[in-house]
Amino acid sequence: MSNDSATGMELLVIVVKTHHQVEEILTGFLELGIRGATVADVRGMGQIISMEIPIFTGFKSLFPGWGTDTHMILSVVDAASRQKAVEVGREVCGDFSSPGSGILFTLPINHAEGLSEEIG
Amino acid sequence: MFQTVTGALVLLIAALAGYRRSFARPGWPQGIRFFFLTGTQFLLIGLALGEHFLGLLDRPTIERLGPVFSLGLGYFGLIFGLQLEFEKVLRFPLQFLSSMFIQAGITFLFVFTLFFWLFHQLDGSPAVFIPALAIGAVACCSSPTIVALLVRETKPVKCAGIDLIRYIAGLDTILGFTLFAAAACLVHTSPPPLGPACLPGLQWMVLSIAFGMGMGYLLHLLTQTHCGENELWVFIIGIIIFSGGVSLFFDLSPLFVTMVAGITAANLPGSKDRVFMAIFRQEKPFHIVFLILAGAVWQPGLVSGLVLAGFYLFSRTAGKICGGLVAASWLPLRFQVSPLIGLGLLSQSGVAIAMAMDLYLSGSGSNPDLLVAMLISAVLVNELFSPAMARRFLAGSRGETA
Numbered sequence: 393m394s395n396d397s398a399t400g401m402e403l404l405v406i407v408v409k410t411h412h413q414v415e416e417i418l419t420g421f422l423e424l425g426i427r428g429a430t431v432a433d434v435r436g437m438g439q440i441i442s443m444e445i446p447i448f449t450g451f452k453s454l455f456p457g458w459g460t461d462t463h464m465i466l467s468v469v470d471a472a473s474r475q476k477a478v479e480v481g482r483e484v485c486g487d488f489s490s491p492g493s494g495i496l497f498t499l500p501i502n503h504a505e506g507l508s509e510e511i512g
Numbered sequence: 513m514f515q516t517v518t519g520a521l522v523l524l525i526a527a528l529a530g531y532r533r534s535f536a537r538p539g540w541p542q543g544i545r546f547f548f549l550t551g552t553q554f555l556l557i558g559l560a561l562g563e564h565f566l567g568l569l570d571r572p573t574i575e576r577l578g579p580v581f582s583l584g585l586g587y588f589g590l591i592f593g594l595q596l597e598f599e600k601v602l603r604f605p606l607q608f609l610s611s612m613f614i615q616a617g618i619t620f621l622f623v624f625t626l627f628f629w630l631f632h633q634l635d636g637s638p639a640v641f642i643p644a645l646a647i648g649a650v651a652c653c654s655s656p657t658i659v660a661l662l663v664r665e666t667k668p669v670k671c672a673g674i675d676l677i678r679y680i681a682g683l684d685t686i687l688g689f690t691l692f693a694a695a696a697c698l699v700h701t702s703p704p705p706l707g708p709a710c711l712p713g714l715q716w717m718v719l720s721i722a723f724g725m726g727m728g729y730l731l732h733l734l735t736q737t738h739c740g741e742n743e744l745w746v747f748i749i750g751i752i753i754f755s756g757g758v759s760l761f762f763d764l765s766p767l768f769v770t771m772v773a774g775i776t777a778a779n780l781p782g783s784k785d786r787v788f789m790a791i792f793r794q795e796k797p798f799h800i801v802f803l804i805l806a807g808a809v810w811q812p813g814l815v816s817g818l819v820l821a822g823f824y825l826f827s828r829t830a831g832k833i834c835g836g837l838v839a840a841s842w843l844p845l846r847f848q849v850s851p852l853i854g855l856g857l858l859s860q861s862g863v864a865i866a867m868a869m870d871l872y873l874s875g876s877g878s879n880p881d882l883l884v885a886m887l888i889s890a891v892l893v894n895e896l897f898s899p900a901m902a903r904r905f906l907a908g909s910r911g912e913t914a
Contacts, residue, residue, distance in 0.1 A: 410741060411789070412740055445657050445661060446656045446682075447795055447863075448591050448685075448795065448866075449592075449656075449792060450655070450659075450678060450683075451601075452595040452788070453660055453678070454675065455600065
């Protein structure tokens with residue numbers, strides 16, 4: 393599948409703080425018919441510069457990425473699904489206005505290949 | 513009742529406020545800053561809240577807060593055990609593991625021998641073996657906090673020596689918790705129900721391991737089902753309170769039992785990372801609650817406690833330095849490591865406090881007040897000089913390569 397910007401596809405990016413929120417959002421996406429999303433474990437700026445001091449978890453701190461539980465969901469959606477997908481994000485994370493509740497934004501896509509067809 | 517509720521509220525507020533405020537002191541001189549970053553000041557806050565000053569957390573109140581102790585001790589054991597996936601432990605060279613056992617074992621022998629001799633001179637009873645064993649077990653544990661802070665602040669050249677010291681500081685608590693559990697089991701003069709009438713201590717130890725493994729397997733089963741964050745918390749807290757409570761009831765070590773549960777859960781397939789992350793976020797509030805409670809039961813006026821703290825500091829420091837020296841020179845490591853590696857392992861902080869509170873509750877020592885006074889005094893002094901010692905090791909590690 394190949395899409396140009398004229399097709400109106402957008403990249404929806406949602407950054408959430410727990411694995412549980414990821415599951416809820418992906419379940420919501422499936423109900424909307426969006427069946428493609430990529431989830432990455434990421435670290436926020438605050439998590440990198442803050443003093444994460446191990447007290448009992450010294451061994452775990454030897455491994456990169458320890459102590460972080462932030463996830464980034466990437467999904468390419470069309471204009472019709474975008475608003476509903478944003479609503480799913482708001483239902484799970486709140487309205488994103490309070491600090492630490494997560495981040496949501498969309499970007500226009502100029503060109504895309506390899507996307508799955510939506511369900512239904 | 514009113515005082516218990518007030519005490520619990522004070523603990524809760526201090527833990528939440530302290531968690532937000534106490535772990536950042538960017539502009540202060542390093543020694544003082546590290547003292548605050550490890551949360552050691554909460555011992556002094558606990559002392560102020562205890563019966564010697566404000567009286568908000570007096571003895572009867574602390575006794576009524578027993579479930580908080582079983583929750584806290586169980587929490588520390590579980591979070592420590594959950595890190596220990598065998599595959600990850602063995603991802604490092606086997607010499608790392610040997611170094612850890614050698615330095616911790618030598619430190620234990622130094623401290624145990626001195627205290628056994630000392631108690632024997634004072635008491636003359638063979639029962640002094642048990643408190644000496646418990647003190648030796650506490651001594652062999654190191655806190656990873658100071659090394660992690662120094663590595664973060666000084667950004668030394670990446671070298672295997674620093675990985676080695678972080679590995680040792682992260683894992684030597686295994687030996688400490690195990691020896692500590694042995695001390696708790698040796699207190700028992702009669703075997704467990706239905707057990708044969710020989711070697712009661714060994715039987716209680718086997719029971720501790722079996723119970724911990726059972727709890728770990730139960731945690732694994734419960735977290736296999738798809739559950740929300742709140743349900744996950746209920747499962748984890750339930751396992752911790754049950755394991756900790758049963759251990760305290762039978763005078764076993766909750767730290768050891770839940771460590772075994774954590775190791776069991778960590779080495780079974782499933783959502784152990786999710787469990788770890790769920791409880792990891794609460795590590796600092798729990799740590800603060802324990803520091804405050806330890807400060808509240810501390811009797812700084814016990815002169816004998818201060819004298820014993822001097823012996824403890826001397827023998828532990830000598831043990832760590834000699835243990836590090838032996839590990840660095842005798843083991844066929846594939847890289848050069850500073851013989852002063854023991855200097856980086858002097859900090860104890862939360863690990864020693866948790867064990868002191870376990871000692872206080874489980875009665876592994878004949879005089880828990882004295883032992884707690886000794887350990888807390890030693891930790892306070894230790895946290896003042898251990899950063900400078902660790903810095904010395906790190907400075908000597910710059911030229912080492914993997």
